[in-house]
Amino acid sequence: MxxxxxxxxxxxxxxxxxxxxxxxxxxxxxxxxxxxxxxxxxxxxxxxxxxxxxxxxxxxxxxxxxxxxxxxxxxxxxxxxxxxxxxxxxxxxxxxxxxxxxxxxxxxxxxxxxxxxxxxxxxxxxxxxxxxxxxxxxxxxxxxxxxxxxxxxxxxxxxxxxEITIAFCQESEERLSDVSTLRNSSEEPAGRVRTWLGHVITDHHSSEYLQLRNELSEAVYWGDWEVVFNKLEEGLRTYGELWGNATRMKDRSQYHHLSMWTPLHQAVYHHAPAYVVERLLEYGSFKTLRTRTSEFGYRNLTPLELAHEMEVFHLYHILSPVIKQPLPPDTLQRIEYNFHRLIRSEIGLRVDTEKLYLPVLEALTELDGETVWFPIKFGYPGAGYLFQLLGRELQVKSVNIQAKASEILYRVMEDDIYETDQISNFAGDLKQEENMAEEDTMGSLPFKLEQ
The missing domain is CATH 1.20.1410 (I/LWEQ domain)
Structure with missing residues (x-):
């Protein structure tokens, strides 16, 4: 013994x-x-x-x-x-x-x-x-x-x-701007990379894109879940984006009236059955995103807090976030600040002029190292950021931001931003990203970086 x-x-x-x-x-x-x-x-x-x-x-x-x-x-x-x-x-x-x-x-x-x-x-x-x-x-x-x-x-x-594997593998990156490969896709949404929908105003989008997003918002607003899931699937097939966190888009003049209610918030408001919420989670919905306005006690509510306010008891369990990557709040806040600083250093003043909704890293604590794709709808085709949280650092790939066909890797930590030439996943800590695609923006003009 x-x-x-x-x-x-x-x-x-x-x-x-x-x-x-x-x-x-x-x-x-x-x-x-x-x-x-x-x-x-x-x-x-x-x-x-x-x-x-x-x-x-x-x-x-x-x-x-x-x-x-x-x-x-x-x-x-x-x-x-x-x-x-x-x-x-x-x-x-x-x-x-x-x-x-x-x-x-x-x-x-x-x-x-x-x-x-x-x-x-x-x-x-x-x-x-x-x-x-x-x-x-x-x-x-x-x-x-x-x-x-x-x-x-x-x-x-x-x-x-x-085993040590390489993050952001080339095989997945080749699909970044190839929207046509997604049009006949029948893969389940859970197999796609999550999308951060940072464009909340209607600029830089085609009329077809805006119409589909508006139809989705209307269906969510009225709780027509059959239509909602049809529109989510159509958005995935057509644009390669998971719209589980899609908020209603408005034109520039209405920017300050954005409520930032996601489909999960609306599901709570309509007392939707649990299977609806489970299906929304399959389309990439985050449980920790907050509203900007509400008619309840607080403006910035998560879906769970809204369920508490409305006493929607049957959704408490499913809406409770499961934190898979716990970080001290101040550490997460500093990493997020540096990530936003990185984006601003590459895109410049257009972050503010285009009213971009920059990623909230609290949502990534729900993920087990999954990759998130933040498409940038202006500038070079297929521009955007791939990012994933690994421990106390954020691994970022800047794609087509500084030039056409450019790729720059960064490690964003709480103390600073570091450029590197390779990012690795250790001992299976991260899942490699799946297919993703960007809406074709061939007609847009490249933007200039701020000096």
């Missing part, structure tokens, strides 16, 4: 070190061309080892009532060596990160760890990963906790979770 408890404690210590090592390394992974291959090896090894230790800890917890004094001894020995290596890795990486990891748009971090040191760490980690894996397999085979097939399945799953 004592050996098993000691093994659980050692596993917990090893997991903590793995998490710390990955956290330190990935802070500057995407900015260092010279070190990316070396860091990739280490991150993969640490990620796989971390997942193996998680499996071992789970096994030891299952065996915590065992009376065999030596059942966890091999694993403890393997973890002791691993922990020493991880401590060296964390110390080395922390020194580099803390000393030089402040990188701006005009600066790049230089990797100071020698290749010989990296190769030695990789060799040690690979050996210790093998020892941990062997301990795990042996323990399970001795105790008959799992079949060989189950062990192989768990191992494959842990390896998949440790």
């Amino acid at each position: 004592a050996e098993v408890l000691t093994g659980i404690a050692v596993a917990t210590e090893s997991l903590t070190l793995c998490i710390k090592a990955v956290g330190v390394l990935k802070r500057f992974y995407v900015t260092v061309k010279e070190a990316r291959e070396d860091l990739n090896k280490i991150l993969n090894l640490v990620g796989r080892t971390r997942n193996r230790i998680e499996l071992m800890k789970m096994t030891l917890i299952e065996l915590r009532k065992s009376t065999d004094p030596g059942i966890a001894a091999g694993f403890i020995t393997a973890c002791d060596g691993l922990n020493r290596t991880l401590e060296d890795l964390v110390q080395e990486a922390s020194a580099i990160a803390n000393g030089q990891s402040r990188f701006g748009i005009a600066r790049r971090l230089k990797w100071s760890m020698s290749h010989s040191k990296v190769e030695e760490l990789v060799r040690k980690l690979a050996e210790q990963e093998k020892e941990v894996t062997n301990s795990y397999m042996m323990l399970n085979s001795l105790t008959c906790l799992r079949t060989q097939q189950e062990l192989q399945k768990l191992t494959r799953s842990s390896d998949e979770r440790s």
Whole structure:
């Protein structure tokens, strides 16, 4: 029993070190061309080892009532060596990160760890990963906790979770401006990238687009849900946009009268059945967006707050936001401020003259790393921003903003905005974006950036 408890404690210590090592390394992974291959090896090894230790800890917890004094001894020995290596890795990486990891748009971090040191760490980690894996397999085979097939399945799953993938992959980007590929699409809306509808006035849209959006708003206003879902599907097929958060658009003179009620707010107002709300969520509706005006006690209401005001009890549960990426409010506010600053630095005064509704990042805390597409309807065709929240940073791709066929990657953090040449997803933290398309704006003129 004592050996098993000691093994659980050692596993917990090893997991903590793995998490710390990955956290330190990935802070500057995407900015260092010279070190990316070396860091990739280490991150993969640490990620796989971390997942193996998680499996071992789970096994030891299952065996915590065992009376065999030596059942966890091999694993403890393997973890002791691993922990020493991880401590060296964390110390080395922390020194580099803390000393030089402040990188701006005009600066790049230089990797100071020698290749010989990296190769030695990789060799040690690979050996210790093998020892941990062997301990795990042996323990399970001795105790008959799992079949060989189950062990192989768990191992494959842990390896998949440790893979590093590239965000904003080229395969998806090729569809950005190809609206025609969406016109006959029969894919479910949940398989499409969410759309941030930042254009709330009628400028820069075709008459066909405006008519369809108006028909949707009218159907939502009267609670005609069959028509609503027909219009949502038509908007997806025709323009490649998810209109689950579509507000009523107005002309420029009526901008100050925008209520910013989304279909979810209207569903609450009409006491819609739960299946209607569930279907709206499939079309990308956010639960945390707020109104600008209302006739109730407060102007800025979420759908859940509106349900509370109107005592629509049957929607309480489904409208309660599930926060998948919890961030301190001040941190989220600073990241959002810097994201808006980035957009203003690229688009200039047109953010204000075009009355753009800039993304509210609180909505992204509902998502498990999903990508959101913010189309810009003026300037170059297919212009917009892809963005996704990963931990305490926002990963952004500026598409066709500064020039035709231009792409610039940014990491937006609470302290500043950093330009990079590659963005990666670690250990399956993010889902890669799905198809998206932009309304054809070939007739529009490119805008000029503010100097």
